[in-house]
Amino acid sequence: MPIEDLLLSGINLMLIGMGIVFVFLFVLVLAMKGMSRLALAVTERQGVAETLSSHASVSGQGQTGMRGDLVAVISAAIKQYRSIHH
Amino acid sequence: MPIEDLLLSGINLMLIGMGIVFVFLFVLVLAMKGMSRLALAVTERQGVAETLSSHASVSGQGQTGMRGDLVAVISAAIKQYRSIHH
Amino acid sequence: MPIEDLLLSGINLMLIGMGIVFVFLFVLVLAMKGMSRLALAVTERQGVAETLSSHASVSGQGQTGMRGDLVAVISAAIKQYRSIHH
Amino acid sequence: MLELGFEPLWQSTGLANFMWGQALMMGVGALLIYLAIVKKFEPLLLLPIGFGAILSNIPLAGIGGSEGLLGHIYHVGIETGVFPLLIFMGVGALTDFAALIAMPWTLLLGAAAQFGIFVTLIGALALNFIPGFDFTLADASAIAIIGGADGPTAIFLASKLAPDLLGAIAVAAYSYMALVPIIQPPIMRLLTTDAERRVEMQQLRHVSKLEKILFPFAVLLLCVIFLPSAAPLIGMLTFGNLLRESGVVERLSHAAQNEIINIVTIFLGLAVGSKLSADKFLTLDTLGILALGAFAFCIGTAAGVMMGKIMHRVTGGKVNPLIGAAGVSAVPMAARVVNKVGLETNHHNFLLMHAMGPNVAGVIGSAVAAGVLLALVGGQ
Amino acid sequence: MLELGFEPLWQSTGLANFMWGQALMMGVGALLIYLAIVKKFEPLLLLPIGFGAILSNIPLAGIGGSEGLLGHIYHVGIETGVFPLLIFMGVGALTDFAALIAMPWTLLLGAAAQFGIFVTLIGALALNFIPGFDFTLADASAIAIIGGADGPTAIFLASKLAPDLLGAIAVAAYSYMALVPIIQPPIMRLLTTDAERRVEMQQLRHVSKLEKILFPFAVLLLCVIFLPSAAPLIGMLTFGNLLRESGVVERLSHAAQNEIINIVTIFLGLAVGSKLSADKFLTLDTLGILALGAFAFCIGTAAGVMMGKIMHRVTGGKVNPLIGAAGVSAVPMAARVVNKVGLETNHHNFLLMHAMGPNVAGVIGSAVAAGVLLALVGGQ
Amino acid sequence: MLELGFEPLWQSTGLANFMWGQALMMGVGALLIYLAIVKKFEPLLLLPIGFGAILSNIPLAGIGGSEGLLGHIYHVGIETGVFPLLIFMGVGALTDFAALIAMPWTLLLGAAAQFGIFVTLIGALALNFIPGFDFTLADASAIAIIGGADGPTAIFLASKLAPDLLGAIAVAAYSYMALVPIIQPPIMRLLTTDAERRVEMQQLRHVSKLEKILFPFAVLLLCVIFLPSAAPLIGMLTFGNLLRESGVVERLSHAAQNEIINIVTIFLGLAVGSKLSADKFLTLDTLGILALGAFAFCIGTAAGVMMGKIMHRVTGGKVNPLIGAAGVSAVPMAARVVNKVGLETNHHNFLLMHAMGPNVAGVIGSAVAAGVLLALVGGQ
Numbered sequence A, B, C: 001m002p003i004e005d006l007l008l009s010g011i012n013l014m015l016i017g018m019g020i021v022f023v024f025l026f027v028l029v030l031a032m033k034g035m036s037r038l039a040l041a042v043t044e045r046q047g048v049a050e051t052l053s054s055h056a057s058v059s060g061q062g063q064t065g066m067r068g069d070l071v072a073v074i075s076a077a078i079k080q081y082r083s084i085h086h
Numbered sequence D, E, F: 001m002l003e004l005g006f007e008p009l010w011q012s013t014g015l016a017n018f019m020w021g022q023a024l025m026m027g028v029g030a031l032l033i034y035l036a037i038v039k040k041f042e043p044l045l046l047l048p049i050g051f052g053a054i055l056s057n058i059p060l061a062g063i064g065g066s067e068g069l070l071g072h073i074y075h076v077g078i079e080t081g082v083f084p085l086l087i088f089m090g091v092g093a094l095t096d097f098a099a100l101i102a103m104p105w106t107l108l109l110g111a112a113a114q115f116g117i118f119v120t121l122i123g124a125l126a127l128n129f130i131p132g133f134d135f136t137l138a139d140a141s142a143i144a145i146i147g148g149a150d151g152p153t154a155i156f157l158a159s160k161l162a163p164d165l166l167g168a169i170a171v172a173a174y175s176y177m178a179l180v181p182i183i184q185p186p187i188m189r190l191l192t193t194d195a196e197r198r199v200e201m202q203q204l205r206h207v208s209k210l211e212k213i214l215f216p217f218a219v220l221l222l223c224v225i226f227l228p229s230a231a232p233l234i235g236m237l238t239f240g241n242l243l244r245e246s247g248v249v250e251r252l253s254h255a256a257q258n259e260i261i262n263i264v265t266i267f268l269g270l271a272v273g274s275k276l277s278a279d280k281f282l283t284l285d286t287l288g289i290l291a292l293g294a295f296a297f298c299i300g301t302a303a304g305v306m307m308g309k310i311m312h313r314v315t316g317g318k319v320n321p322l323i324g325a326a327g328v329s330a331v332p333m334a335a336r337v338v339n340k341v342g343l344e345t346n347h348h349n350f351l352l353m354h355a356m357g358p359n360v361a362g363v364i365g366s367a368v369a370a371g372v373l374l375a376l377v378g379g380q
């Protein structure tokens, strides 16, 4: 295509491109601030913190819980999915 | 195929399968006992034991022997093979 | 082809082959002697020697130089190439 | 000239192309990563699998597609069976079979534990009575191998017999291997008496270097004679072990135990994860597979312990039946569990080394079982 | 019978088949190696690239051809995009994002610096006014990404949008990354006042392990929602970083940071070098690309610094504008340059850690920019 | 429904499908492993080759077939020539050419020793007079390169000129390299006088870093000018050496010397072993190849020593003719043998360093010879 059109496309690309870059990274700033606040809260409740720091091998307690979670969550997911598709 | 037949096939598979697994591993038990006895004998004769333990670089003696072996064995193999196929 | 011809080809190959091997490695001897003399000269002028030994991060000085070189050399190369082909 | 306006742009966003299934599968991937990091569920596999699931469910990106990164890796490494076999080589190079060589008869415990595989196979076929399930013999065989409690074997067999179920089977296999400390103890306590659990076993005899070198050949030889279909698995396992025990190829043994297995594990996990797509994973089948997997582990454990009790009798009380539970493999977790349960009843009873025998025997056992299934079902 | 005489032999020598272009390209290769060894220009990449250029220009050998070693490597690793993505995984595993997590707003500096990419894109198109240049929108986009100052991103995008320009683009990208210490300081000094450069920034807050683990997910999530086309790059970057921060897969993290990235770097460099053929490289385009690349770095640096000055205002002087220059990425060279320039004016002012924030933000920023270009130009 | 009865099962056993040839080849594989472990015959190569021979001869398993693991590896790594070239890169990265640079004229010893290659070529063709032999010029060339005493070169050339003979050629090459301590000494003693063997050589001069860096370029340059067909081998050798000597790419040099060469060695060995099939290996040709290989080593050694004697004269007794024997390469075994034989006659005469010169020269020499054969025979 003629160079003028190319240039217009380029300018268009620049506007859209810089726009997205800024939006993306600006939203990421917000996301990170939220994330940090969340992390702080969680860490204070020690919950995850302990598990994370504990290098002891998996505690039965935690896992029975987990295994329930695993099946539960996946079952839920599947139910929801199927309810939508069939 | 009908589920009943599938199940029959499954039972059939189970019988054959567990049979093989047990036969295989049982024979392996015998093989290992034999192997250990062999190893013991060999080790006592020190023969291989020394060569294995010796990290010294290859001793001419052993190798001249070996090289003979190499050609000898392969020649024998080839003769036998050709005698069968031609 | 008949074995005699094969053998002739083989002898031919041997003559050419050993010829090339010797020429190649003999020229390499000369090249290496030249190389060593060059290296000695360079090292004495310390020029490269220093840069080579210096593990300090790149010195601005050297690089401004270099960057000029880079573009200069490539431009020269391109000019020469185009002059030949177009 | 490039069309102005945000329409094409919006069309290129994830939101505009979102589908519920993909969102849910990303959730599943995140859950697997959570289990890997927080609950230490087999993190070496479940973390890459979970991340692979997330990446391959990103709309438009097509990372799991035939032109995508994970698609390429799957095609090169799993369709060909190369990755699981290289992992098996690494397992062989990492495994010391001394305990098994010192107690060859513990191979029978490894054999008994494979009962879980075949019972599960029948269970999977029986599920077909429930409307919505329609497992073929090949599907059922691939699902059953979960009972082998051996990841690479399960992936290898599933990639041959039921590629569509590969994702669910791999996830179930590794999840339950991680759950061995929860699943096994109750069964072990239920089936054994306090007296039996109390049995202390005599110390293992010394195993010579030569025995360790001959062992892989003994295993491979039987495989060649009886079950060539198991040769790829057994072959690479014994090759890796020979690299380790020969003592003359340190460089190669080290590479098999580290560089190769680590690199392949990353790629294997990502590629398996790329099979966790909504249409393949969010199905009734997956629920069935999860249920059957748990079932398989229970049966396998029980069968191992029962065989342990038989040996207890036969040997006049020399054998502690608990070690039979290690026959499911799940190396080395199952052996640790045996040791833990043993210590509960007798604080001076360390069964770890004795449990390693049936534990590694279980690896060979499930490879043999996989060979049988490949030979009889794979051909169909 | 083999023909006698030296004719066939002579025909098989390099001299008989020599072409000027190849000789010149070998010279270019030698120059790159010289820059790598003597001037320490990104030696990890430029040395293999230079050697690859020499090998692939040897007459008759066809090492860079479809049947040659480098041709095979290029086909397997670069056409598929696998190599740059694996390098990105390694970069993620090697990068500590703590500085960025502690100063999230520095992401905006990483955003601003991408301005260099898009201005260069227009510049490339404008070059078409000069007879002899005929860059398409795809060409221009691939050239512009040099401004991202990020090697793997440039190679990944170029391999998709303008394979013919790949060689020149990769060479320009890595050469200018090595030249950052020459290109940036004058611009930084020009655009900032002595007072601004003197600003000392407060020490960074501690970043918890949990934050470091959540970070890759935050980045990936936004990528999924807004820009799936950037998912391969962002995905592997975050995967590598998760391997690092999760703390449960040391083996895999180590493999990603060492074996994989080292092996891939050798092959990537050789394969990129194999694209340095006379007919592709000895063209006016290459001169344009070299000029535009320098231009891109300058604009990017300037934009970063300007954004730094804005932040300086907004925060009431808490931010030292110099750190904006690190937004072009070129990790960690650009951050070091910021530190160096900062010390010139204030001998107690260590900005290295503060510059690492925008520095790694720049990596994400250029990956995002690459995603935009792929989404809007790649489809055409 | 799955057919009942053991018939299909029996049909799937190894016994039911056994063939003599396969059994014998497994025996050959076992023998190679025995030589590797017990006799320390080049274990890094012969152990994987032997195991590969066993695996690929397992009936039904088809591990060496186009769909099998070893078949895949062979297709990817050897048909393409990639593996031997990567090994050559590793050899370059592991080799210090200082001794050669200090004594350039020892290159002529490396040249003379290649005489073994070409005499063997004629010998191979002459064998055609014996009924049952029918070697083409390409076959003969591939066989002759065994005299180069350089594994990767032999595999590279054989894979191009005579893939069917690859297995036998690789086995012969590595076996005789391991037998160098047996083959060479008698010839060396026979051809030299006590006085000659007694000669002590002056200490080597210091070689500067710059010389070491320029050396690979000197070699590559000549290769480009005179013999492009040797460029893949010489190119990767010099590239590896440059990684080593440049001093700016430690990471890459380390990868080439360890991860890459170790991983490739495992795969190369297994893949070569997969070519040891009964129909290809259990033939008269193999016996001929074994005989010719021994012949080649003897001639090469003799030629090297004779050239050594000439130099002894020319230099007025400064050169110890024994070092000529190291010209066959077989690095570093041949150099050690020279040292050993030297010490027999003069207990204070350490020739190891002086022998390293012709030793590494031999590597270049046989790569050049391979290039000649590729150029003149490969085209046919």
Ligand code: NA
Pocket (backbone or CB within 6 Å): D147, D148, D149, D150, D327, D328, D329, D330, D362, D363, D364, D365, D366, D367
């Ligand atoms: Na098992």
Ligand code: NA
Pocket (backbone or CB within 6 Å): E147, E148, E149, E150, E327, E328, E329, E330, E362, E363, E364, E365, E366, E367
């Ligand atoms: Na950037």
Ligand code: NA
Pocket (backbone or CB within 6 Å): F147, F148, F149, F150, F327, F328, F329, F330, F362, F363, F364, F365, F366, F367
């Ligand atoms: Na040689």
